[in-house]
Amino acid sequence: MPGNSFGKIFRITTFGESHGSAIGVIIDGVPAGLPLSEEDINFELQFRKPGSLYTSPRKEEDIAKILSGVFNGKTIGAPITIVVENRDVVSKHYEELKFTPRPNHADMAYISKYGFENWDYRGGGRASGRETVARVAAGAVAKKLLMLIGTQVAACVESMGEEVVSNSISFEDALASRCLTTRACKKEYDSRFRALLDHVIEEGDSVGAIVRVIGIGIPRGLGEPVFDKIKADLAKAMLSIPGVIGFEIGLGFKAALERGSKLMDELIVRNGEIHWKYNFYGGVLGGITIGEPLLFRVAFKPTSSIRKPMKTIDLRTLKEVEIVVRGRHDPCIGIRGAAVVEAMTAIVLVDHAMRAGLISTVRISQRDVEAINEGWERYKRNACLGRDINS
Numbered sequence: 001m002p003g004n005s006f007g008k009i010f011r012i013t014t015f016g017e018s019h020g021s022a023i024g025v026i027i028d029g030v031p032a033g034l035p036l037s038e039e040d041i042n043f044e045l046q047f048r049k050p051g052s053l054y055t056s057p058r059k060e061e062d063i064a065k066i067l068s069g070v071f072n073g074k075t076i077g078a079p080i081t082i083v084v085e086n087r088d089v090v091s092k093h094y095e096e097l098k099f100t101p102r103p104n105h106a107d108m109a110y111i112s113k114y115g116f117e118n119w120d121y122r123g124g125g126r127a128s129g130r131e132t133v134a135r136v137a138a139g140a141v142a143k144k145l146l147m148l149i150g151t152q153v154a155a156c157v158e159s160m161g162e163e164v165v166s167n168s169i170s171f172e173d174a175l176a177s178r179c180l181t182t183r184a185c186k187k188e189y190d191s192r193f194r195a196l197l198d199h200v201i202e203e204g205d206s207v208g209a210i211v212r213v214i215g216i217g218i219p220r221g222l223g224e225p226v227f228d229k230i231k232a233d234l235a236k237a238m239l240s241i242p243g244v245i246g247f248e249i250g251l252g253f254k255a256a257l258e259r260g261s262k263l264m265d266e267l268i269v270r271n272g273e274i275h276w277k278y279n280f281y282g283g284v285l286g287g288i289t290i291g292e293p294l295l296f297r298v299a300f301k302p303t304s305s306i307r308k309p310m311k312t313i314d315l316r317t318l319k320e321v322e323i324v325v326r327g328r329h330d331p332c333i334g335i336r337g338a339a340v341v342e343a344m345t346a347i348v349l350v351d352h353a354m355r356a357g358l359i360s361t362v363r364i365s366q367r368d369v370e371a372i373n374e375g376w377e378r379y380k381r382n383a384c385l386g387r388d389i390n391s
């Protein structure tokens with residue numbers, strides 16, 4: 001089975017390669033009546049756009065075009081096709097790398113699987129981070145649908161290399177990270193992350209990052225026993241993002257170092273409802289959401305393509321050689337990765353909300369349309385528009 005689709009009811013299929021003519025997504029399962037415009041999608045795309053000082057200098061406008069599924073500004077219950085053209089494509093740097101696969105990228109894995117003669121070596125082809133523009137486009141639709149149940153997600157960069165945000169991070173912090181060049185979870189860490197990036201860029205190197213995700217307004221009951229647990233689907237969604245090498249829910253790996261007595265949560269009553277006092281396990285028990293905030297972290301590896309020389313094999317001679325990767329690259333994938341993480345989280349949540357019967361799979365009522373419009377406008381006002389991405 002090919003693996004280009006994700007989700008059971010809200011189902012996305014992405015297509016396109018880094019240096020092909022366009023990247024796109026087909027979203028099936030969206031109910032009729034959802035107000036949807038290209039501006040809605042572009043709004044979300046701006047948060048993963050390349051072109052700032054600390055992201056890939058590839059200058060892509062990333063303007064979405066809706067080709068199907070929307071009529072008179074609303075969805076019609078048919079598959080929605082969204083495309084984003086690739087405009088700033090420079091393939092010449094990859095011509096020279098054709099016979100010398102980059103060791104930490106997907107090059108050799110794709111060559112072994114599909115054959116050298118069928119390999120799209122231009123900018124990582126299908127394995128490129130560029131594919132994720134399609135996920136963020138689909139994420140915009142998912143986020144709008146989540147307005148129906150009052151669910152919101154936000155992601156921010158909690159650590160970059162050795163720089164770690166040590167204080168506790170709120171949903172508002174994560175949302176406000178959109179205003180910062182480095183997407184730091186706390187404003188005061190933005191300058192520290194920038195200093196680190198300046199150093200890394202000067203050295204021709206890259207750096208890894210951990211992205212923190214916070215979901216609020218998460219209804220109880222999302223997740224299906226036993227293989228479609230929400231934590232399993234979130235893990236799959238996150239680990240499908242290129243460059244992601246770790247997923248941790250709640251206390252995650254730290255919990256594995258503790259005694260049960262220390263991590264004993266407590267059921268309490270707050271505002272007449274049952275809650276968990278500490279929420280150690282990130283809002284999920286038995287693979288089902290419990291109505292507490294959703295908390296997880298995603299680890300991104302340091303970008304594989306760096307300007308320092310790297311050792312590989314020349315496929316023509318099978319001799320060891322040294323290469324220098326040119327092209328345009330992100331010094332830290334986590335910065336733009338945060339927008340992709342948010343989008344994939346929204347996609348998982350909306351799919352499960354549909355499976356739980358909390359969001360209609362057929363049609364949205366007029367009253368709900370008003371609630372969505374109101375929620376979306378509020379969301380846009382709270383998200384940072386005039387952010388300082390080029391400074």
Ligand SMILES: Cc1cc2nc3c(=O)[nH]c(=O)nc-3n(C[C@H](O)[C@H](O)[C@H](O)COP(=O)(O)O)c2cc1C
Pocket residue numbers: 048056104105106124127128129130132241242243244301303304305328329330333336337340
């Ligand atoms: C938004 C985004 C941007 C990325 N930019 C780059 C890049 O500039 N250079 C690079 O080598 N990898 C980049 N990556 C990561 C590669 O696509 C990824 O490492 C590669 O496909 C191999 O897959 P793996 O790391 O998951 O094994 C990016 C990933 C994302 C999500």
